[in-house]
Amino acid sequence: MAKRIQFSRHGGPEVLEYLDYQPAAPGPHEVRVQNQAIGLNFIDIYYRGGVYPPPALPSGLGTEGAGIVEAVGEGVSQFQVGDRVAYATGPLGAYSELHVLPASKLVKLPEAISFEQAAAVMLKGLTVQYLLRQTYALKGGETILFHAAAGGVGSFACQWAKALGVKLIGTVSSPEKAARAMEQGAWATIDYSHENVVQRVQELTDGQKCPVVYDGVGKDTWETSLDCVAPRGLLVSFGNASGAVTGVNLGILAQKGSLFVTRPSLAGYADTPERLQAMADELFAMITSGRLKVEISSRHALKDAAQAQTALAARQTTGSTILLP
Template identity: 50%
Template sequence: MTTQTQRIVITQTGGPEVMRYEDAVLPDPGPDEIVVEHTAIGLNYIDVYFRTGLYPAPNGVPFTPGNEGAGRVTAVGGEVTGLQAGDRVAYVGPLGSYTRHRIIKADIAVKLPDTIDDETAAAMMLKGMTARYLLRKTFDVRDETTLLFHAAAGGVGLIAGQWAKHLGATAIGTAGSDEKCATALDHGYAHCINYVSQDFVAEVARLTDGAKCDVVFDGVGKATFEGSLDCIKPFGLYASFGNASGAVEAFNLGVLSAKGSLYVTRPTIFAHIATRALLEETANDLIDVVSSGAVKIPIAQRFGLSEVAEAHKALEARTTIGSTVLLPNG
């Protein structure tokens, strides 16, 4: 039985105006697939990268953006086990979540417990699992760790601050306003630097008595790269996981030796959930810390799916705080 739905389609890359809201028809799911009726869809900065063409869509245009959603299963393929119609699920997957209904492979869906509501699930999966791989896999954050996290008041940043505090670390954040810094301080950060009015390199040196940080987590990119290297102690790590200000350009590797034999890495979430076992390990860890109350998922903005252009404008203008969700019925 086919499904009538609505979705966002991009036929050429560009500004927010290239996203078009249209009617569509879904076929039946394949043998290993399920149909999910979204109740909430996660908005992430990576969506902007695909919309603008910074990251080319794997299958070219046209495409539907979005990698994250939550809702209920409405149909299952003949070979699917462990899921049935009516189950509540969330997922991070390939492009295509900006839609009311979606067909996905059953093995990327994670069943939701009663302790996690749909909006929270849609807001936390990609950002929360990103925070998890950064703090638990990219660098093993512990109680003796001092870290710097750029864009601390963003969706990933607010989750990471709470999680880092839960692990016993001292987290220093940066943000673009006093208001955002106040929000970061309410979500686990021991200190927050307003990079508009303060030199974050000098402030990190002051806050650490010159010892600097064990690791810098940077989703901003070009604008913060050089300064970040000056915030890391010898043998420390710079972890780049996003390019909100533009991609980091090629640089002389000799800079890393001159600044203390530093390490640099560029991890991605999809490498950390590439198998079902890795997905379950990552998602279960996230669900546990959220269910326990150690990490709360702040949703500060909600937009209807048809209002997605306004959501992207707000995201790019950096006026959003915490997580944003798109509501298919909104």
């Protein structure tokens, strides 16, 4: 028997249950991981609340963690019992002492990266890797716009952009968040609570605007983002924190300068074990070199997952939050 968090109905933190359960034996091409640390992400709250429906109820929760291979199923050759591993893309059920998942979702974790670091960085760090290194392959010298620069993904983006020699303009909602983004490596910030984002981007770029804009906010920033993209530039709409972008008239792309738009996802880039491991290897190298620092602001026992989610939803955290079995 093992412990896990599950929910049988959608709702607030009160629907999370800390229960005994019988972990399944790994099937063909599956691995069972003994979690040492578990990542906490806003998407977990969306699943709990029903914004993203799980495959079935009752359901486990969480898609990110790090631990030790405890058992392997038939046909698994790339991992063996005792290997240090990490994962970021599900399936649901990471909020548990033991988690069974496809071997294709795992990466090998080098000794230089701790389990806690891996659980704190995998989802956000791999997201920044594909955004800055693949969706628009930054070479250095560009001036870019990144929304929510003081958030979990944004903080890593600030650091990675600086390491690449890229000038990142980050949007924030307060002086405190502006200070945080600058500490993380942003070149400039725009406080959208009292500054006009488009006007400030024009000023900061001498009227040139940005070759690429990264927007994880969605509906509320869509028009603003388009107006910050340089002619023939790219808008990367990678999230919908304020709601999904709908009803788009493609003609607006022509009107605003023959713009490009993409809606990528981590799963769309880490779609083979080889690509996933290569992305993780670059992420781990950024950490071991000191160019990317992983800040763990709070640690909670697995049984206190509801309390941890409450703090995350209330924006009371900075850096990453992890759960410990």
